[in-house]
Amino acid sequence: MTLPLELAKLQNRIREVAASYKLDFFETVFEMVSWEEMNTIAAYDGFPVRYPHWRFGMSYDQISKNYSWGLSKIYELVINNDPCYAYLLYGNKLVDQKLVMAHVYAHCDFFKNNLWFAPTNRRMVDQLASHSMRIERHVRKEGRDEVEQFLDACLSLENLIDIYAPYSPPRKVEDGEPAPRDVIRFEAKAYMDPFINPPEFIEEQRVQLEEERRQPEAFPRRPERDVMLFLMEHAPLREWQRDVLAMIRDEAYYFAPQRLTKVMNEGWASYWHSRMMTEKLLEPSELIDFAERHAGAMAMQPGQVNPYKLGIELFRAIEDRWNKGRFGKEYEDCDDLETKRRWDTGLRQGRDKIFEVRRIYNDVTFVDEFLTPEFCDEQKLFTYDYNPKTGRREINGRDYRDVKDRMLRSLANGGQPVIEVTEGNFRNRGELVLTHRHDGEDLDLAHARGTMEHLHHLWTRPVHIETMVEDRPRRMSYDGESHELADL
Amino acid sequence: MVQKIDLDHSRFRDIVRGSIRKDLRRHIANGSLMARRGDKTVSIPMPRIQLPRFKYGTNQGGGVGQGDGEPGDPVDGEQEGEGQGEAGDQAGEHELEVEVTLEELAKILGEELELPNIQPKGKRQVTSEINKYTGIRRTGPGSLRHIKRTFKRALKREIASGNFENNGGIVIPTPDDMRYRSWDPKTVPQSSAAIIYMMDVSGSMGDEQKEIVRIEAFWIDTWLKSQYRQIETRYIVHDAEAKEVDQHTFFHLRESGGTKISSAYELCDAMIDQHYPPEEWNIYPFHFSDGDNWSGGDTARCLTLLREQLLPKSNVFCYGQVRSTYGSGQFKNDLDNAFNDNEDVITSDIPDKDGIMDSIKMFLGAGR
Structure with missing residues (x-):
């Protein structure tokens, strides 16, 4: 449903306010929806049409249940597209609608300007609708169960993409055979030749080269992080299967930047809704409702960091530091606390700085660069560990290095384990080997076994993954019938 | 219009049902469903339905938190923040729990065990008439006025006649706008059932044995509830003496002493005579014991009671023997x-929790 007149007017006003702060967004279309529609759209990740699959039904089941039990209610839903689409819940208070619109405009600005979103498809609404049609066509031709099974397998491998690949120069297509190499001979006059190119040495080189040629070449030549791509290129798939796999991979790449910038994106939107509301939009009578809603979004839960809260505080801290010139060698080297506390060079570059940050950073670089010891202290960040003796998770300490280290670890690679294809013709029998670059945390073994089965569905030959289990290098294998876990 | 999500949702529900069915024996044996039982629904954890991923193990390694506290303080508070939900993000993170209604569960049980629907005995099919609101009409008593429909009519009329803007948005219904609920009488078969559970609580029945009885009773209840409109459940415990108790006591009481089964049958018989005339009720006495009785004399008395009193009044009499060390x-x-040739008596031997499912099939498979 299009917006009622009152809200349409409000939208115009908020768009002007947002623009006056130099936010630069795609045109944004707001739709009024009932909570049922909202739950449906949320189950489809914000899009009106997705391919048929039960996992959307599962999300819908959970979202509706949480809604009807009053556990959570979806306030804002916006998708990265040109134009952006966002949804307003029918029957919300006016102040809520204002808040959501302000929040959404900042999200749209982020989508449009943050470099990590640059490679995403801005016509994703159309793209996903076309995916849906293509998959439905395959369903008609191949049968529902067949396609569903294959979709299950693809979705299970959805996180095995190289999320940083879109930001590197495109890979060169590797040409088939390497140029045949010969033993290198130095130029020499005939009488000097036996000395400059001694025959024994040449012979030795020739034998070695022969030997090397006989060795089968590594396949893939370099470890491949885009496992889905590798499967598309090398797994024995039928035409429709390749098509489905390609679509799921495209969608995975589209959603990846949202995982890479969760803290920043929510922080940015919260920063701006807060400023726009308190400086320009709020009626005095709406203050309490706004404060309650804002506090709800910023609420901290024990044992986890709220990205809204962390993000907004970081942006505010950055603005403050660049306003007062609290950065650089001189500030860092100053060890008089009192001077530091009153440090203000009158630089006033805070606003410019946060716009620059929203353009070029992602969560990892954002936290790495701007999470300072002072910030860690002010925000009362701590690390915690599971204590097997008490069966509780207990606060470990507040060491700045530790906090930052753990936080970066959880953000790296979008929070997913790094897994590569290292061998596509293992034992010369066409078996597939993945390698998990273990960085301190083990894989969930039950999940890993299920995933192996799905991987086998695509690859059809035995599949293996090398990882560490409880500090020992292990290889998990699945050959289509049974699982195996062996020491390496 | 059928929403697209409805297709995905019903497909998901199918998968859930399929999975419960596949694991029914496990669900029954470990009794996990009973703890999660609500009034009309059961909540079932279904970790296996989720799509598996290569992902990090459960976060027992710890993490980063925010807030007050000293080292060593626990971080898991109970408070739930007001969540600002976001699409897609959350569904996968928690252990998946799915709500299933008891009716659905009974249906799954019925399909998996191939239980026939129960045919209530002919003479007991009493029908009754009830009124159901089925439609809308234009006349009726004020107490049945359908306010929303009335208002809608009035609003439509006002907008169509252009009065809405002029009146400043005030809507006044005229008699013509009034809408009232109307009803239809319906006859429904009134089949009611009484389940009377009897259990031996003498010293030889341990916790393990009671747990088995409890799980079995849960499933019997679930099934019979799906078959009858109205169900009453009564509980009797006995050692050398029998008495009626409530559900909680039934499953938790621990007595010691001898066993006189006839005492329970007598009480059961009295209960039937007093509350459940067999012409109106389908009666299901279930008796669970470990098979020891005081004396041969008492057993003879039990058999007489069964033959002369209980069996003629009941649909079927079920005896479950839980194996115990003693x-x-x-x-x-x-x-x-x-009762070799009398099919109104069903006995079953339940060696352990895995035997529960077969025992249920024995009891309910007869379809009476």
């Missing part, structure tokens, strides 16, 4: 010998 298991043999 019980001799003689009573089942006695029953089997005495």
Whole structure:
């Protein structure tokens, strides 16, 4: 449903306010929806049409249940597209609608300007609708169960993409055979030749080269992080299967930047809704409702960091530091606390700085660069560990290095384990080997076994993954019938 | 219009049902469903339905938090923040729990065990008439006025006639706008059932045995509830003496002493005579014991009671013998010998929790 007149007017006003702060967004279309529609759209990740699959039904089941039990209610839903689409819940208070619109405009600005979103498809609404049609066509031709099974397998491998690949120069297509190499001979006059190119040495080189040629070449030549791509290129798939796999991979790449910038994106939107509301939009009578809603979004839960809260505080801290010139060698080297506390060079570059940050950073670089010891202290960040003796998770300490280290670890690679294809013709029998670059945390073994089965569905030959289990290098294998876990 | 999500949702529900069905024996044996039982629904954890991923193990390694506290303080508070939900993000993170109604669960049980629907005995099919609101009409008593429909009519009229803007948005219904609920009388078969559970709580029945009885009773209840409109459940415990107790006591009471089964049958019989005239009720006495009785004399008395009193009044009499270290298991043999050719007596031996499912099938498979 299009917006009622009152809200349409409000939208115009908020768009002007947002623009006056130099936010630069795609045109944004707001739709009024009932909570049922909202739950449906949320189950489809914000899009009106997705391919048929039960996992959307599962999300819908959970979202509706949480809604009807009053556990959570979806306030804002916006998708990265040109134009952006966002949804307003029918029957919300006016102040809520204002808040959501302000929040959404900042999200749209982020989508449009943050470099990590640059490679995403801005016509994703159309793209996903076309995916849906293509998959439905395959369903008609191949049968529902067949396609569903294959979709299950693809979705299970959805996180095995190289999320940083879109930001590197495109890979060169590797040409088939390497140029045949010969033993290198130095130029020499005939009488000097036996000395400059001694025959024994040449012979030795020739034998070695022969030997090397006989060795089968590594396949893939370099470890491949885009496992889905590798499967598309090398797994024995039928035409429709390749098509489905390609679509799921495209969608995975589209959603990846949202995982890479969760803290920043929510922080940015919260920063701006807060400023726009308190400086320009709020009626005095709406203050309490706004404060309650804002506090709800910023609420901290024990044992986890709220990205809204962390993000907004970081942006505010950055603005403050660049306003007062609290950065650089001189500030860092100053060890008089009192001077530091009153440090203000009158630089006033805070606003410019946060716009620059929203353009070029992602969560990892954002936290790495701007999470300072002072910030860690002010925000009362701590690390915690599971204590097997008490069966509780207990606060470990507040060491700045530790906090930052753990936080970066959880953000790296979008929070997913790094897994590569290292061998596509293992034992010369066409078996597939993945390698998990273990960085301190083990894989969930039950999940890993299920995933192996799905991987086998695509690859059809035995599949293996090398990882560490409880500090020992292990290889998990699945050959289509049974699982195996062996020491390496 | 059928929403697209409805297709995905019903497909998901199918998968859930399929998975419960596949794991029914496990669900029954470990009794996990009973703890999650609500009034009309059961919540079932279904970690296996989720799509598996290569992902990090459960976060027992720890993490980063925010807030007050000293090292060593626990971080898991109970408070739930007001969540600002976001699409897609959350569904996968928690252990998946799915709500299933007891009716659905009964249906799954019925399909998996191939239980026939129960045919209530002919003479007991009493019908009754009830009124159901089925439609809308234009006349009726004020107490049945349908306010929303009335208002909608009035609003439509006002907008169509252009009065809405002029009146400043005030809507006044005229008599013509009034809408009232209307009803239809319906006849429904009134089939009611009484389940009377009897359990031996003498010293030889341990916690393990009671747990088995509890799980079995849960499933019997679930099934019979799906078959009858109205169900009453009564509980009797006995050692050398019998008494009626409430559900909680039934499953938790621990007595010691001898066993006189006839005492329970007498009480059961009295209960039927007092509350459940067999012409109106389908009666299901279930008796669970470890098979020891006080004396041969008492067993003879039990058999007489059954033959002359209980059986003629009941749909079927079920005896479940839970194996225990101390019980001799003689009573089942006695029953089997005495009622060899009478199919109104069903006995079953339940060696352990895995035997529950087969026992249920024995009891309910007869379809009476």
